[in-house]
Amino acid sequence: MVWVNDIIQGVLLGGLYALFAAGLALVFGVMRLVNLAHGDFSVMAAYLALVIVGSLNVNPLYSLVFAMIVMGIFGYAIQRGLFNFAMDAGPMQAILATFGVAIIVQNLLLEGFTANSKGLDAGRIENAFIRISNQVVIGWFPLITLLVAVAVLLGLQIFLSRTRLGRAFRATADNQRAAQLMGIDNRHLYGMAMALALAMVAIGGVFIGIRTTFSPSAGPLRLIFAYEAVIIGGLGSLWGTLVGGIVLGVAQVLGDHIQQGWGILVGHLVFLAILAFRPQGLFARQAQ
Amino acid sequence: MSLLEIDHLSCGYGHFQALFDIDLRVEQGETHAVIGANGAGKSTLLRTICGLIRTDPDRVRFEGQPIGQVPAHKRVGLGISYVPEGRWVFPSLTVHENLLVGGHTRRKGIWTIDKVYELFPLLARLRNRQALGLSGGEQQALAIGRGLMANPRLLLLDEVSLGLAPVVVEKIYEAMPAIIEAGTTVLLVEQDVGQALKIADRVSCLLEGRLVLEGRPSEISQEQIVAAYFGV
Numbered sequence: 001m002v003w004v005n006d007i008i009q010g011v012l013l014g015g016l017y018a019l020f021a022a023g024l025a026l027v028f029g030v031m032r033l034v035n036l037a038h039g040d041f042s043v044m045a046a047y048l049a050l051v052i053v054g055s056l057n058v059n060p061l062y063s064l065v066f067a068m069i070v071m072g073i074f075g076y077a078i079q080r081g082l083f084n085f086a087m088d089a090g091p092m093q094a095i096l097a098t099f100g101v102a103i104i105v106q107n108l109l110l111e112g113f114t115a116n117s118k119g120l121d122a123g124r125i126e127n128a129f130i131r132i133s134n135q136v137v138i139g140w141f142p143l144i145t146l147l148v149a150v151a152v153l154l155g156l157q158i159f160l161s162r163t164r165l166g167r168a169f170r171a172t173a174d175n176q177r178a179a180q181l182m183g184i185d186n187r188h189l190y191g192m193a194m195a196l197a198l199a200m201v202a203i204g205g206v207f208i209g210i211r212t213t214f215s216p217s218a219g220p221l222r223l224i225f226a227y228e229a230v231i232i233g234g235l236g237s238l239w240g241t242l243v244g245g246i247v248l249g250v251a252q253v254l255g256d257h258i259q260q261g262w263g264i265l266v267g268h269l270v271f272l273a274i275l276a277f278r279p280q281g282l283f284a285r286q287a288q
Numbered sequence: 289m290s291l292l293e294i295d296h297l298s299c300g301y302g303h304f305q306a307l308f309d310i311d312l313r314v315e316q317g318e319t320h321a322v323i324g325a326n327g328a329g330k331s332t333l334l335r336t337i338c339g340l341i342r343t344d345p346d347r348v349r350f351e352g353q354p355i356g357q358v359p360a361h362k363r364v365g366l367g368i369s370y371v372p373e374g375r376w377v378f379p380s381l382t383v384h385e386n387l388l389v390g391g392h393t394r395r396k397g398i399w400t401i402d403k404v405y406e407l408f409p410l411l412a413r414l415r416n417r418q419a420l421g422l423s424g425g426e427q428q429a430l431a432i433g434r435g436l437m438a439n440p441r442l443l444l445l446d447e448v449s450l451g452l453a454p455v456v457v458e459k460i461y462e463a464m465p466a467i468i469e470a471g472t473t474v475l476l477v478e479q480d481v482g483q484a485l486k487i488a489d490r491v492s493c494l495l496e497g498r499l500v501l502e503g504r505p506s507e508i509s510q511e512q513i514v515a516a517y518f519g520v
Binding site: 168170174177178180181182184185 | 338340359360361362364365369370372376377378379380381385386388389390392393434438
């Protein structure tokens, strides 16, 4: 039963990783941009929520909407103002630009908020749980996180398949030049993709900020988790991203169960094993 | 004023010059064919018109407006649709979704998704299939239908017959009269001279980047075309 509990905790943790991974996968899918600042943007969203909570004295869950909007606008602006130009110069220049932004974000956060760990206090919900048995306990907050992740992915899927802008996203992912010939302004579209990705990563950032603590240097590790989730699930597959997050989450919790502190290592090993034996990921789309 | 005016257009890729001092007029409502051998510069010409290649503003004018520097996505809104060589359908999207994307910046006009299905009944049968699995002819029909969804005033068709079996080419060209009757001006580029002469009101021939012959199909002799096509 202890194992069952571990697996459940891992699944719930996976929902959090899927929230990070979805935005990363969207940006890569639509514009082939490897965004190395993705993790730092999630930390930035958490600090944003912290500032709102501090100044308005509201529950961080309410600040989430504000953080999503601000991160979305920020995403559009940085894409149109910087990343689009870097992408014109070439894929390597684009990666370097995101790397530079990551460093800047980390240092600005360090400057503004010091290196001390901070946390977001969501009140009683943080400690509420459902007791299934003596050994199986499900926390409400991790459960809500997973449900939110599923809802976000579902919403993203409906957006991509049913709306005019969503179809334009997919058309651009298929063939950017052909999409231009349909009257799709790819520079605007890339801005919208980054806005959407950062609004999603804001959810992840605020949720992880409630769940644990965060500091300005937390971004790179989250970036790695998000990448691992995307690669495990398979590029181009939305639900694969969720499964990838869950596989990673379960591996980490089980790893920590075997030996405290092994979690991250076991997660990486599972990722490497998948990369070695099934490099296209578990749910890679056949077409392309 | 002609719908499309091209004046003294020269352009190329890097050190390679593809077009030399081209002058071309396309009148409202006509069907104009540009023929020429492989590498004559036909596709390059269409790409300067649709905006994939930009030029000095005044080299290309549409309805009198200089558009040489207007980006491709904005030219769709002006009424120029380009059906590219190689079709470029969106492989992961269904036939229906491809058509919907074609109407992303729709102008007002007669072409709707139902009209396109009427024009190409085979597309209606395939509407929920991914474009990836379509045959070359089906993809070509889809590419043309997708171009029509924007309700263009000027439809640019690039090598419609390329890589298709003759019967399939016939089938695709059967749709042309309906497109022309709808009032759409068509500028098409073809290696298949026979097809081009059959439907075109006027023909221009490109030879190594230069326009060497222009006229009505009825006024041009077979010998003239052969001479212009092969440069003999």
